[in-house]
Amino acid sequence: MNRVVRRFRGLPLRSRLALLVTTAVTIAVAVAAVTCWFVVRDALVNSLDDALKSRRPTPNEVAQQIDIDALAGKARCLRTFPDRDNPDLFKQTIQVVAKNGTKCAILGRQEIEVTDADVSVAKGQSTETYHNALASNGEKYRVYTYSLELYPGLPFAVSVARPLSEVDDTLDNLALILLFVAGVGVLGAGAAGLxxxxxxxxxxxxLTEAVEHVARTEDLNLRIPVEGDDEIARLSESFNSMTASLASSRDLQQQLIADAGHELRTPLTSLRTNIELLARSEETGRSIPPDDRKALLASVTAQMTELAVLIGDLQELSRPDSGDAGGKVQVLALHDVTRTAIERVRLRGPELTITADLAPWYVRAEPPALERAIVNILDNAVKFSPPRGRVEVTLDRGHLTVRDHGPGIPADELPHVFDRFWRSPTARSLPGSGLGLSIVARTVQQCGGDVALRAAEGGGTEATVRLPGAPTPPPETPSP
Structure with a gap:
């Protein structure tokens, strides 16, 4: 059985479907044919029984053909097979059966065997019975036996019989017809199933050819025509969506690599130039003036710092969108995280005034990622604030607002501020990689929130972060 199952599973899918359809139709046709055969057989037998019952002789006709021995309870035929020379289209046989089992055929050319059912009727134990019996020539007959009292107190049984070939021949012809029709139906079902x-x-x-083509050529621009709205159409739509997403992801990856290479080229070129100047000074023995040497070393340090920040930003963006790849997601006090981020940013703009109005709010996030995002927003406000300017930070019911009083962002540049490596033309000279706000948008989206930048009233820029709340963690119980 297991070998058959394994061989079946090894067949191509269309062969399995055709075989299953053929098998199902074969079973259905076989059940229908067998049922039809049995129904027709019962109908023919019932029709034959009705014909036997309708052709039974009258008591006078029976009495004229036999001699009754009342004392012995026997019936003797007055003549032996009186109709032997007369044609009988139905080959009907009529015989009288006594209670002791003796029989006397009064019509027909064959004698029918006497069964217990016939004797039971002759004894008066039952009124009639239908059964099959063998004739003297070995042929099967259908027999109808009924009770008949030819002498007072002395019952007899009369059996009327006709050959079962009337039914069997019809059933044999029907079986051949059903077998032929079933065979044609099964062959047709197999062809239709295939x-x-x-x-x-x-x-x-x-779809298979498309997948093989994509696997062979890596051509993600291939699309499958979608027809209808069935499961195959849905599968085709899913494949098209998948290839479109892969193509978009590959394009973004290539764009990220190109942008990262472009951004890395500038500090690397500057580093190379400064290091070559220092190396040439050592090789030629011509010393660089102390002020110039100090400026070169400061530039090298600044470029290395910029490279470190850029690499860190790239590592952050390379993480999967799911939070499982980073730190553990937990319930955080957003007001405490924001307060810590403000203290870090104060070191980058000590001459600025940063005010904070932070109402308690708890969120679910990764602590390092959330703090980095808030630091990036604050650092962006500090970077564009004028000297001795003011940065206002408020947190109210999950809405964190950071407002600076700098030059602001032009309206045509606002749609691009969260794009990777995008930098305003007016900020090209300022330090940064153009990835800070992209990291902010990515982190906020992972937390289920949203972020937006807009021009503030009276000048400057206002950044708003909305994060959904989380259940307040229970207070820690002090250890005894």
């Missing part, structure tokens, strides 16, 4: 399997799986073949 056609249906090929037609139904043609879209799957196209």
């Amino acid at each position: 056609w249906v399997a090929r037609t139904g799986l043609r879209p799957v073949d196209r």
Whole structure:
């Protein structure tokens, strides 16, 4: 059995579908044919029984053909097979059966065997019975036996019989017809099943060819035509969506690599130039003036710092969108995280005034990622604030607002501020990689929130971060 199952599973899908359809139709046709055969047989037998009952002789006709021995309870035929020379289209036989089992055929050319059912009727134990019996020539007969009292107190049984060949011949012909029709039906079902399997799986073949083409050529621009709204159409739509997403992801990856290479080229070029100047000074023995040497070393340090920040930003963006790849997601006090971020940013703009109005609010996030995002927003405000300017930070019911009083962002540049490596033309000279706000948008989206930048009233820029709240963690119980 297991070998058959393994061989079946090893067949192509269309062959399995055609085989299943053929098997199902074969079973259905076989059940229908067998049921039809039994129904027709019962109908023919019932019809034959009715004919036997309708052709039973009258008591006078029976009495004229036999001699009754009342004392012995026997019936003797007055003549032996009186109709032997007369044609009988139905080959009917009528015989009288006594209670002791003796029989006397009064019509027909064959004698029918006497069964217990006939004797039971002759004894008066039952009124009539239908059964099959063998004739003297070995042929099967259908027998109808009924009770008949030819002498007061002395019951007899009369059996009327006709050959079962009347039924069997018809059933044999019917069986041949059903077998032929069933065979044609099974062959037709097999051909139809194979056609249906090929037609139904043609879209799957196209999908398979498309997948093989993509795997062979890595051409993600291939699309499968979608027809209808069935499961195959949905599968085709899913494949098209998948290839479109992969193509978009690959384009973004290539763009990220290109942008990262472009951003890395500038500090690396500057580093190379400064290091070559220092190396040439050592090789030629011509010393660089102390002020110039100090400026070169400061530039090298600044470029190395910029490279470190850029690499850190790239590592942050390379993480999967799911939070499982980073730190553990937990309930955080957003007001405490914001307060810590403000203290870090004060070191970058000590001449600025940073005010904070932070109402308690708890969120679910990764602590390092959330703090980095808030630091990036504050650092962006500090970077564009004028000397001795003011940065206002408020947190109210999950809405964190950071407002600076700098030059602001032009309206046509606002849609691009969260793009990777995008930097305003007016900020090209300022330090940064153009990834800070991209990291902010990515982190906030992972937390289920949203972020937006807009021009503030009276000048400057206002950044708003909205984060959904989380259940307040229970207070820690002090250890005894």
